[in-house]
Amino acid sequence: MTTREAVLEELKALTDPGSGQDIVSAGIVRALAVEGDTVRFVLEIDPKQAEAMEPVRAAAEARVKAMPGVAKASVMMTAHSEKAPPDLKAAAKPKPAGPQAVPGVKHIVAIASGKGGVGKSTVAANLAVALAAEGKKVGLLDADIYGPSQPRMMGVSKRPASPDGKTIIPLQAHGVTMMSIGLMMQEGQAVVWRGPMLMGALQQMMTQVAWGELDVLLIDLPPGTGDVQLTLSQKFQVDGAVVVCTPQDVALLDARKGIDMFRQLKTPILGMIENMSTHICSNCGHEEHLFGHGGVRAEAEKLGVPLLAEIPLHLEIRLSGDAGTPVVAAAPDSAQAAAFRVAARELMAQGVV
Numbered sequence: 001m002t003t004r005e006a007v008l009e010e011l012k013a014l015t016d017p018g019s020g021q022d023i024v025s026a027g028i029v030r031a032l033a034v035e036g037d038t039v040r041f042v043l044e045i046d047p048k049q050a051e052a053m054e055p056v057r058a059a060a061e062a063r064v065k066a067m068p069g070v071a072k073a074s075v076m077m078t079a080h081s082e083k084a085p086p087d088l089k090a091a092a093k094p095k096p097a098g099p100q101a102v103p104g105v106k107h108i109v110a111i112a113s114g115k116g117g118v119g120k121s122t123v124a125a126n127l128a129v130a131l132a133a134e135g136k137k138v139g140l141l142d143a144d145i146y147g148p149s150q151p152r153m154m155g156v157s158k159r160p161a162s163p164d165g166k167t168i169i170p171l172q173a174h175g176v177t178m179m180s181i182g183l184m185m186q187e188g189q190a191v192v193w194r195g196p197m198l199m200g201a202l203q204q205m206m207t208q209v210a211w212g213e214l215d216v217l218l219i220d221l222p223p224g225t226g227d228v229q230l231t232l233s234q235k236f237q238v239d240g241a242v243v244v245c246t247p248q249d250v251a252l253l254d255a256r257k258g259i260d261m262f263r264q265l266k267t268p269i270l271g272m273i274e275n276m277s278t279h280i281c282s283n284c285g286h287e288e289h290l291f292g293h294g295g296v297r298a299e300a301e302k303l304g305v306p307l308l309a310e311i312p313l314h315l316e317i318r319l320s321g322d323a324g325t326p327v328v329a330a331a332p333d334s335a336q337a338a339a340f341r342v343a344a345r346e347l348m349a350q351g352v353v
């Protein structure tokens with residue numbers, strides 16, 4: 001199969017009698033399409049030149065048809081428009097697009113974890129509600145393709161509407177505008193995501209969801225260091241990442257990997273959040289350190305990133321999350337909710353919300 005570039009190269013051998021330039025540089029080769037072994041294009045000419053151009057058209061068709069890998073060549077002449085011809089060389093090589101902003105969204109903050117089950121989604125949901133309670137316009141995008149849990153945590157299950165088949169209308173819960181990849185899948189459906197599908201789904205949820213005006217869009221990422229993290233950091237202007245971990249050594253090791261990845265991607269680390277920091281007994285209020293204590297603080301200091309909050313392991317946090325009302329909304333005055341509010345205010349103090 002031949003390429004568009006090879007065809008253009010071949011056509012440069014022909015001269016445009018009007019300008020004296022080759023027909024590619026003269027800008028009269030338009031709508032060039034290479035489909036398998038068929039090449040089609042038009043020569044856009046001044047109608048007065050039709051007769052003089054016919055031999056050029058015939059020569060162009062013959063030259064392209066003689067190229068290896070070409071079975072059919074179809075060249076037509078059309079009358080030119082008044083607009084300046086486009087620069088074919090520039091059109092062939094579009095500039096690589098840098099990270100883009102999401103229209104209307106002032107800041108993007110990723111909530112990440114090195115491994116699964118450390119409470120990243122719980123933190124994302126409660127942070128979103130806490131920031132909304134501070135008067136911020138907050139969006140929450142659940143991009144955790146392996147286990148989207150925001151519909152359950154935020155208590156929404158309705159499939160989002162798309163009146164025009166292009167724009168997706170996000171849902172509202174506890175003062176937060178939210179969207180989850182889970183709402184686009186059939187319940188119980190197992191999805192095998194491949195790289196390009198993943199990137200497409202993330203891109204679609206970032207740009208096709210009608211987020212409206214937001215102070216911040218929180219992204220609940222899948223655990224670990226994979227395609228979604230990479231795509232998000234490379235394609236969108238992410239203000240920073242919050243890394244959630246538990247005090248266990250193994251989680252810390254994974255958290256370190258996550259931090260390394262964001263550093264390589266030049267995404268600022270806004271801070272770490274220690275979840276399941278201490279266990280507070282829901283009967284007697286006794287506090288104990290089930291997974292050890294102080295490890296995350298020491299690690300954060302070593303890595304030079306702030307420790308945004310220490311969230312206790314508390315039955316109320318799990319029950320409220322499972323019931324669809326994050327603890328910050330269910331029991332705003334509780335000590336458990338206060339820990340999330342501390343993290344929210346820290347982010348506001350950093351100016352990323």
Ligand SMILES: Nc1ncnc2c1ncn2[C@@H]1O[C@H](COP(=O)(O)OP(=O)(O)OP(=O)(O)O)[C@@H](O)[C@H]1O
Pocket residue numbers: 113115116117118119120121122123144147149222223275276311312313314315317318319321322
């Ligand atoms: N501080 C906490 N106290 C009590 N339960 C918690 C706490 N944090 C999280 N949980 C519970 O632990 C479970 C896992 O939390 P969550 O789904 O937020 O983790 P995750 O890191 O997002 O997991 P994954 O991304 O692997 O699905 C949930 O049932 C949640 O309610």
